[in-house]
Amino acid sequence: MTLFFGLVGLYLAAVCVIGLTQYHKTQDEAGFLVAGRTLGPVVGGATLMANQVSAGTTIGIVGFHYFSGISYAWTWPLVWVGWLVAAIFVAPKMRDFAGVTLPDFFAVRFGGTATRLLAAISILVVYTVLLTAQFQAGGILFGLVSGWRAPEAIALVAAITALYTVLGGMYGNAYVGLLKAGLLIGSYALAVPFLLRHLGGLQEIGAALHAIDPRLTAQWFSWRELIVISMAIGLGLAAAPYEIAAIYAMQSRRAVRLAIGWSFVFQALIGVGVLIFGLSMRVAVPYLPEPDLATPVLGLSILPPAIGMLVLLAAVVTITRTGGAILLTVASAVSHDLYGEVLKPDSTQRQRVLAGRLAVVAFTLVPAWLALAKLDLVNFVVIYAAKLMVSFFFVPLVGGLHWKRATGAGAFAGMLGGAVACLAWSLLPKPYPLGLDPAEVGVAASAALFFGVSLATATPPSSPPMRHLL
Amino acid sequence: MFPLGAAPRDFVYFSQPCVEVRALRFVAGSVAIPSTERGRGPWVDLMLDSAALASSQAESLLVGYEVGSSLRITSIPIIMPTAPSAATLALEAGAPRVARPVLPHFTPADSGRWTARLAALPSVVRVDRGQGDPPGSCARILEPGAAGTFGLRLGVFLATLALWVPLYFWWALRQDRGA
Numbered sequence: 095m096t097l098f099f100g101l102v103g104l105y106l107a108a109v110c111v112i113g114l115t116q117y118h119k120t121q122d123e124a125g126f127l128v129a130g131r132t133l134g135p136v137v138g139g140a141t142l143m144a145n146q147v148s149a150g151t152t153i154g155i156v157g158f159h160y161f162s163g164i165s166y167a168w169t170w171p172l173v174w175v176g177w178l179v180a181a182i183f184v185a186p187k188m189r190d191f192a193g194v195t196l197p198d199f200f201a202v203r204f205g206g207t208a209t210r211l212l213a214a215i216s217i218l219v220v221y222t223v224l225l226t227a228q229f230q231a232g233g234i235l236f237g238l239v240s241g242w243r244a245p246e247a248i249a250l251v252a253a254i255t256a257l258y259t260v261l262g263g264m265y266g267n268a269y270v271g272l273l274k275a276g277l278l279i280g281s282y283a284l285a286v287p288f289l290l291r292h293l294g295g296l297q298e299i300g301a302a303l304h305a306i307d308p309r310l311t312a313q314w315f316s317w318r319e320l321i322v323i324s325m326a327i328g329l330g331l332a333a334a335p336y337e338i339a340a341i342y343a344m345q346s347r348r349a350v351r352l353a354i355g356w357s358f359v360f361q362a363l364i365g366v367g368v369l370i371f372g373l374s375m376r377v378a379v380p381y382l383p384e385p386d387l388a389t390p391v392l393g394l395s396i397l398p399p400a401i402g403m404l405v406l407l408a409a410v411v412t413i414t415r416t417g418g419a420i421l422l423t424v425a426s427a428v429s430h431d432l433y434g435e436v437l438k439p440d441s442t443q444r445q446r447v448l449a450g451r452l453a454v455v456a457f458t459l460v461p462a463w464l465a466l467a468k469l470d471l472v473n474f475v476v477i478y479a480a481k482l483m484v485s486f487f488f489v490p491l492v493g494g495l496h497w498k499r500a501t502g503a504g505a506f507a508g509m510l511g512g513a514v515a516c517l518a519w520s521l522l523p524k525p526y527p528l529g530l531d532p533a534e535v536g537v538a539a540s541a542a543l544f545f546g547v548s549l550a551t552a553t554p555p556s557s558p559p560m561r562h563l564l
Numbered sequence: 565m566f567p568l569g570a571a572p573r574d575f576v577y578f579s580q581p582c583v584e585v586r587a588l589r590f591v592a593g594s595v596a597i598p599s600t601e602r603g604r605g606p607w608v609d610l611m612l613d614s615a616a617l618a619s620s621q622a623e624s625l626l627v628g629y630e631v632g633s634s635l636r637i638t639s640i641p642i643i644m645p646t647a648p649s650a651a652t653l654a655l656e657a658g659a660p661r662v663a664r665p666v667l668p669h670f671t672p673a674d675s676g677r678w679t680a681r682l683a684a685l686p687s688v689v690r691v692d693r694g695q696g697d698p699p700g701s702c703a704r705i706l707e708p709g710a711a712g713t714f715g716l717r718l719g720v721f722l723a724t725l726a727l728w729v730p731l732y733f734w735w736a737l738r739q740d741r742g743a
Contacts, residue, residue: 164717171724181736238683292639292667292690294581296718298606298704300711302578305605311714351736358732362725377578378667382684383648391683395668402669
């Protein structure tokens, strides 16, 4: 425990150094929210990966592999289809647009403040759910390591997350993202060979899993379930406000495309690591009280102390870093879209940055409180937030980038209708009617409303930046 | 020693190649409880006689067994209930001698004694005895299909990842060349 908290202390010190060295660059909005548009392919790739690879991965997906075996691993390449959509249809144009937030795009593309407001409010709602998953996972991890009760453990994770977001903004997030990639890949590279050596190798693990339940070595999740989950996550990422902010922060279109490739490299290594972790833990400790404990128990009890503590530290960094990206996006929705563009358009840059920092503190509290209620297994919470996200943003964003006939009314209807349909469908008893997942219903409703309402309303004249993009 | 009551009456252990589990006994109070064994791949299920267990009226169950192995690094199977069970394990250097535990992580207590507090029981405790047959001299001989299609599925998955990354970079660099 002492070693663990020592490492967390070192991490905090590194975060403070990164935050303080970057602080002078974060005195205006472009510096604080999009790192002055200076990120290259490798740091950019680490940033994209670090946004995606959250507690849902290091705690949640390990737990998923623990209870469901190998089949969930296919969500990695399936989610990458969403990244391909981003690389082809979204990222280059959004980088050229060079906004600060995703609602910026909707406001410029469709005019008026209605779509900006709706997008900003939806970010606050969806990202509160996503941040809850991070804090819940952090609470499990710190609680098990320290023996603290959930409120103290969650409060510590929330405080660490808020601290470096306030200090470093997007610069801090980018460099902590690189640190996170190094820690994850380094600790997994040490842990995986140890597990394979001492559990008899992959075939031995496979035989043990197959004997527990043949679905563990085959298809626990059906292909349809995997595709729906992956499309919700992947297409949601293509339109995710925090990934769009990272795309704005990159140097050029070329840097964006290459960064997506680098994020694939990082994700592939991490994906193999979490797969081996989950499968090995099912053999090493077959009766855990709950699957989300697989990573904490692995780090604390199964691996040698030095490697185990590195794995746990990587999980802490993952939780707090993704939490930081989420908080930064929430801060930008408040400071830039609500405060700067709607409530007080004549505000100075310093006032907006201050509003963003205050928003970080304020929006740390609600998810911390929700995390105490423990909504579900961590990865289920992450998947639910992704379903809401893809139902809300995907169709209006891609349609707005590529369809000249799209209108503000169509975008507004698509966003609201998609989110409401997804939410309403998810409240129905399972199995869902017609076997349709809430994400499928949300995206279908969003598309129907976006195209239908756009065709039924007059096309506004496009603004100069949009003429260039479209 | 396991508390009885609502706990399941079935136990399981993860058999290990070249490691023999013998003299297995379950005792509730002073009553020996008969059990039946059933192999399930490398796992061995142990079903206790529920009538004998009920008649014992004991509050806890003692599980005892001996393990024989000639390997230097040996995996000692842990006989565990088929439900989550937090535990404190103690390991003592006796006969046969244990030089150091390898897995899970134990904390040294006294000279030649280690303890581990665990959220759930591990399937094996792996120890280095400091002497014996070298690691790798004994491996389980798996029957064909023992792991189902695990190897094939894992291979296809890894190949997909390994192919995807260079193909993507090839595409991305072509886009920039054309731009």
